[in-house]
Amino acid sequence: MERQAAYLRNALFDQGYLDEQFLQLEDLQDETNPHFVEEVVKLFYTDSVRLIQSIELTLKNTPRDFEKLDKIMHQFKGSSTSIGAKKVKKECTQFQEYCNVGNVEGCIREFQEVKQEHAALKRKLENYFQVFHVVHVACKRSSLSHLHNDYSDAK
Template sequence: MPLMALRERLNVLVNSMFLEGLLDQQFRQLQMLQDASSPGFVAEVITLFCEDSERMLTELTKLLDQAVVDYQKVDAYVHQLKGSSSRCLYFFFAPFFYVGAQNVKLACIQFKQFCEENNKEGCEVL
C-alpha cells in the first residue's frame, strides 16, 4: 500500500478516536514530540503504557477473583496504575494524558475509594 494511503488511513483512525473521546487535543502535542530522530516515539510511549497497564490489570483481576480480597494489595496495584498514568506527565511532558490516561487516573481515584470501603462490587464495576 502506498505511503500516502497509509497516512490517510492513520488520519481517519486518529480522527475517529478524537470523535469517540479516546484522544483529546493534547494528543497532537505528543505527536509534536516525535521527530526524525525518534520516528516511533508516539508508538513507543503508548506501547509501554499499555503493557504496564495490562500487567497491573491482570494482577488486579486475580486479586479481585479471590474469595477474600486483600484490599491492601488491590490498593497497591491501583496506586501503581495511577502513578503510571501520572508519572509520565512529568517524564514525557504529559503524553499519557494525551491518550486517555487522565481517565485512567480518575478511575483509579474512584477505585481507591472502593478499596478503602472494602467494596468488591464497586471495584469490579470499574
C-alpha cells in the first residue's frame, strides 16, 4: 500500500499536475498534523468553487468585464500556485492572456480547460489521499502494536 501511495504521488509530479510548492506543503506536515496537506487542498477546493462560480457569472454578462475576469482568475491562479497545482496555474495564465486581448471565445474555451484540469487534479488528489489514509492508519496500528508488545514484554 505504501508503494501505491508513492506511485500515485510521483505520478502527480511526472504528469505535470503538481510542482515543488506541493513538496513545500508536505515539508510542513508532521506527526502532530498528519493531514495538513489534505486540509490545505480542501480549503483550496472550497475557495476555488466560489471563484469558478464567480467567473461563470461574469462570463455570462454582456458586455464582458475582462478586467473583473482577470482579477478573479488572478485570485484563482494564486490559490492554485499555493498548493502547487501546476496544470491549473498554466491554464489560468492562458485565460488571463485571452482576457488581456479581449478574446471572449478564447476565455470561454480556456475556462473549460481550467475547470477540466481543476477536476482532474481533484480526482487524482482524492485517490492519493485515500491511499495515504490507509497507509497512515496501518502505520499507526503497527506502531501501537509494537508499543503494546514492548509494554507486555516489560511486565
